[in-house]
Amino acid sequence: MITIDNVHYSYASNIEALKGVSLTINDGDFIAIMGQNGAGKTTFIKHFNGLLKPTSGTVHVNGIETTKTSVATLAKNVGFVFQNPDNQLFSETVEDEIAFALKNFKYDKKTIEEQVTWALDFFSLTQYRKTSPFLLSGGERKRVALASVLAWNPDALVLDEPTIGQDHEQKEKLRQFIIQLHAKKKTVIMVTHDVEFVAECNPRVILMRDGKIIADGIAKNILTNPTLLEESSIVLPQIAQIFTKLYPLGLPTDIIDITEAETILLAANAKKQEQLT
Amino acid sequence: MSVFDGLKFRKVSSPIHNLDPRIKFIYVIAIFISAILFSQILPLAILFLMQLPFVFLAGVQKQWVKSLRGAAFLATFIFVINIVTKFFYNNWTIQFSDIEIALSMTMRFVVLVESFSVFFLTTSPDYLGLALEQSRMPYEFAFAFTTAVRFVPVLAEEAQTIMDAQKARGLELEKGNLLKRIRNYIPILVPLIVSAIRRSLELAEAMESRAWGAVKKRTNLYLLKLHKGDYILISITAIILITTLYLRFFVTIPSITYYINLISNFFS
Amino acid sequence: MAIINISNLVYTYPGASKPSIDGLSLTVEKGEFVLITGPSGCGKTSLCRTFNGLIPHFYHGELSGQIIVAEQDIISKQTFDMAKHVGLVFQNPENQLFALSVEKDVAFGLENLGMNREEMRKRVDWALNLADIYNLRERSPHEVSGGQQQRVAIAAVLAMQPEIIVLDEPTSFLDPLSAERIFEVIYKLNQEQGITVILVEHRLDLTAKYANHLVVMDKGKICFEGNPRNLLCNEEISHIGVGIPKATLLYKKLKTAGFNVNQQTPLSSDELADQLLKALKT
Numbered sequence: 001m002i003t004i005d006n007v008h009y010s011y012a013s014n015i016e017a018l019k020g021v022s023l024t025i026n027d028g029d030f031i032a033i034m035g036q037n038g039a040g041k042t043t044f045i046k047h048f049n050g051l052l053k054p055t056s057g058t059v060h061v062n063g064i065e066t067t068k069t070s071v072a073t074l075a076k077n078v079g080f081v082f083q084n085p086d087n088q089l090f091s092e093t094v095e096d097e098i099a100f101a102l103k104n105f106k107y108d109k110k111t112i113e114e115q116v117t118w119a120l121d122f123f124s125l126t127q128y129r130k131t132s133p134f135l136l137s138g139g140e141r142k143r144v145a146l147a148s149v150l151a152w153n154p155d156a157l158v159l160d161e162p163t164i165g166q167d168h169e170q171k172e173k174l175r176q177f178i179i180q181l182h183a184k185k186k187t188v189i190m191v192t193h194d195v196e197f198v199a200e201c202n203p204r205v206i207l208m209r210d211g212k213i214i215a216d217g218i219a220k221n222i223l224t225n226p227t228l229l230e231e232s233s234i235v236l237p238q239i240a241q242i243f244t245k246l247y248p249l250g251l252p253t254d255i256i257d258i259t260e261a262e263t264i265l266l267a268a269n270a271k272k273q274e275q276l277t
Numbered sequence: 278m279s280v281f282d283g284l285k286f287r288k289v290s291s292p293i294h295n296l297d298p299r300i301k302f303i304y305v306i307a308i309f310i311s312a313i314l315f316s317q318i319l320p321l322a323i324l325f326l327m328q329l330p331f332v333f334l335a336g337v338q339k340q341w342v343k344s345l346r347g348a349a350f351l352a353t354f355i356f357v358i359n360i361v362t363k364f365f366y367n368n369w370t371i372q373f374s375d376i377e378i379a380l381s382m383t384m385r386f387v388v389l390v391e392s393f394s395v396f397f398l399t400t401s402p403d404y405l406g407l408a409l410e411q412s413r414m415p416y417e418f419a420f421a422f423t424t425a426v427r428f429v430p431v432l433a434e435e436a437q438t439i440m441d442a443q444k445a446r447g448l449e450l451e452k453g454n455l456l457k458r459i460r461n462y463i464p465i466l467v468p469l470i471v472s473a474i475r476r477s478l479e480l481a482e483a484m485e486s487r488a489w490g491a492v493k494k495r496t497n498l499y500l501l502k503l504h505k506g507d508y509i510l511i512s513i514t515a516i517i518l519i520t521t522l523y524l525r526f527f528v529t530i531p532s533i534t535y536y537i538n539l540i541s542n543f544f545s
Numbered sequence: 546m547a548i549i550n551i552s553n554l555v556y557t558y559p560g561a562s563k564p565s566i567d568g569l570s571l572t573v574e575k576g577e578f579v580l581i582t583g584p585s586g587c588g589k590t591s592l593c594r595t596f597n598g599l600i601p602h603f604y605h606g607e608l609s610g611q612i613i614v615a616e617q618d619i620i621s622k623q624t625f626d627m628a629k630h631v632g633l634v635f636q637n638p639e640n641q642l643f644a645l646s647v648e649k650d651v652a653f654g655l656e657n658l659g660m661n662r663e664e665m666r667k668r669v670d671w672a673l674n675l676a677d678i679y680n681l682r683e684r685s686p687h688e689v690s691g692g693q694q695q696r697v698a699i700a701a702v703l704a705m706q707p708e709i710i711v712l713d714e715p716t717s718f719l720d721p722l723s724a725e726r727i728f729e730v731i732y733k734l735n736q737e738q739g740i741t742v743i744l745v746e747h748r749l750d751l752t753a754k755y756a757n758h759l760v761v762m763d764k765g766k767i768c769f770e771g772n773p774r775n776l777l778c779n780e781e782i783s784h785i786g787v788g789i790p791k792a793t794l795l796y797k798k799l800k801t802a803g804f805n806v807n808q809q810t811p812l813s814s815d816e817l818a819d820q821l822l823k824a825l826k827t
Contacts, residue, residue: 488654
């Protein structure tokens with residue numbers, strides 16, 4: 001559990017990036033943090049593993065205050081995957097890359113071996129075990145980065161812009177991974193601009209603006225609120241756009257899922273055909 | 278919005294910032310030569326004071342004080358070394374004139390630091406790059422200079438991200454003995470170097486696509502033209518140089534010790 | 546009139562074991578808006594690099610086949626000669642801007658061509674205005690946002706007044722709103738200036754509506770090509786892993802279920818919403 005209580009954060013340049021943020025993230029939550037550039041999202045998530053410490057206010061991870069311990073200790077509980085895999089890959093083989101954190105955390109040889117094998121398998125990377133990560137494609141490198149964090153089995157996983165630069169198929173794979181992690185009762189927190197991806201994943205959505213949280217709720221409610229999204233420079237998901245336009249027909253407007261959209265439209269059509277006959 | 282904000286230059290406008298960097302450079306060299314030619318405290322102090330109007334006109338007092346503070350250690354060092362050597366040389370005695378010479382040497386150093394810092398504090402890198410382009414230097418050098426300046430903040434920010442990413446994987450930079458600490462930086466350096474290489478490839482590709490090397494003689498969007506202020510500065514520079522040479526070779530500059538002796542003789 | 550004509554192109558990067566482009570032929574007409582899509586590693590980027598001769602002149606490697614762009618034979622021309630005809634905009638905005646001010650960056654290509662200062666000034670201002678960044682001209686490129694940086698990169702190639710602009714995933718680092726602005730700028734250039742546009746993109750939901758020529762690539766080959774409306778309702782296309790716009794997908798689902806909305810495949814949510822409004826109005 002991560003508890004954030006009235007956190008303020010200012011950079012050295014005296015710019016206040018967080019202006020009093022409070023949030024409770026329960027075990028097993030699946031959260032998407034959205035908002036325009038400069039809203040404070042990245043600053044916010046860096047508080048979850050102590051990379052940044054609040055200027056005022058407190059952050060507790062599993063009851064421990066982040067100012068009272070090291071990043072390395074917190075990282076064991078909260079795994080953090082950065083946007084660009086190239087900002088972390090450095091090892092000679094994929095296997096070494098995945099083992100890096102496990103060695104830092106002083107796991108014994110046997111556990112390291114087991115965890116690496118498990119992570120390689122989970123991200124379908126087993127065939128690249130002995131390959132240099134630099135020879136892999138962009139999507140594969142992203143998976144190595146994910147595996148290198150998931151390998152130590154943290155309770156919570158923070159993903160910074162996981163879909164950037166990923167093609168349709170890779171995004172779909174990523175969504176499957178997240179679903180599986182969620183099923184294993186892991187906490188997943190992602191920061192993203194990708195409104196379609198969020199609509200497909202259907203998490204709890206937190207909207208940030210100007211260093212504050214301005215909305216917190218289920219995707220269906222937040223992603224279909226045009227005024228709220230416009231304030232954050234986010235476009236509505238395609239399905240929501242369609243249903244906003246269909247407002248004169250008296251259909252519900254809080255739809256983001258394509259299957260649900262299909263059901264409603266077919267029903268509306270059936271009703272109309274009935275009236276005609 | 279990061280600690281590296283200080284590295285990014287911002288366009289500032291002031292009578293000093295708008296001066297042609299080439300002229301400013303000549304001025305700095307003139308001050309440099311004057312400071313070397315004089316070894317008495319009086320003219321050196323005047324040279325020091327002469328920079329103050331520049332600092333205030335440019336509005337860079339704060340940064341200027343900072344750079345002087347940075348030089349304070351070396352200045353003290355120069356002073357102490359001078360005193361100590363004299364002390365040994367003169368059989369463990371020290372005279373007032375020795376202190377004056379030590380002070381002069383220190384002042385000379387401060388003047389050098391001061392004039393160069395005024396130059397760099399008031400010359401934006403793109404203006405400097407432009408000056409390099411329009412001097413007779415090959416364009417490649419000027420380009421390398423501006424590109425370096427352009428990418429310093431980008432790479433610094435990237436280094437920070439890489440450090441965060443590795444710390445998030447349990448890397449503790451400050452742990453272990455010296456050798457271990459150096460090894461700790463491998464996970465930071467490798468991604469940084471790989472990314473720098475990738476960047477330079479992408480840059481080269483973009484340059485090629487924008488007709489790099491199409492003609493032998495490139496043209497330039499901007500033309501550095503001399504304005505009123507530049508002519509004034511050239512005149513000031515010339516006056517300084519002429520005065521310096523005249524004073525140095527035709528006038529005996531009295532030292533403070535001389536005056537002190539004069540005064541003490543008067544009383545005795 | 547064909548402005549690009551590629552026939553039987555096979556290209557292998559130096560040291561690579563298999564070709565990145567494997568027997569590709571493509572004809573682009575003047576004034577078209579071409580959208581190229583396909584999974585990562587399908588050869589889209591390599592194809593872009595052939596349009597101005599970066600392949601083979603910059604990358605070397607093995608090349609066979611013929612590439613004629615704007616009546617120039619790529620093989621015998623240098624990249625700097627092609628720069629006047631083809632402008633390339635790359636994925637990462639950060640790595641294609643070199644100067645310390647926006648307008649100087651836009652002028653970079655013209656300086657390389659040795660253009661005189663008065664003419665250059667006019668061209669730079671014209672390009673800045675078209676990309677809607679005239680007010681940023683004195684700023685430093687790293688002071689402005691990613692979306693603005695990418696518009697600087699577009700202005701920089703525009704200044705050279707090319708007949709073709711090629712953009713390789715120009716918005717993949719941008720948020721959807723900034724991305725949309727980029728696409729609108731590109732569309733305007735295509736419509737108002739008659740510039741042939743070649744856009745490589747994954748996000749068809751944002752771009753399909755602008756294109757009149759869609760190319761789907763896989764494994765170094767073109768596997769589908771044609772009008773996006775006809776192509777995107779093709780069942781096989783989804784098997785290659787192309788992100789079909791949600792509106793098109795929903796339309797297909799409805800059609801399969803017997804709800805025949807309209808004969809024309811919609812490419813954007815607006816189009817589908819209009820069709821649905823008409824069909825369901827009582």
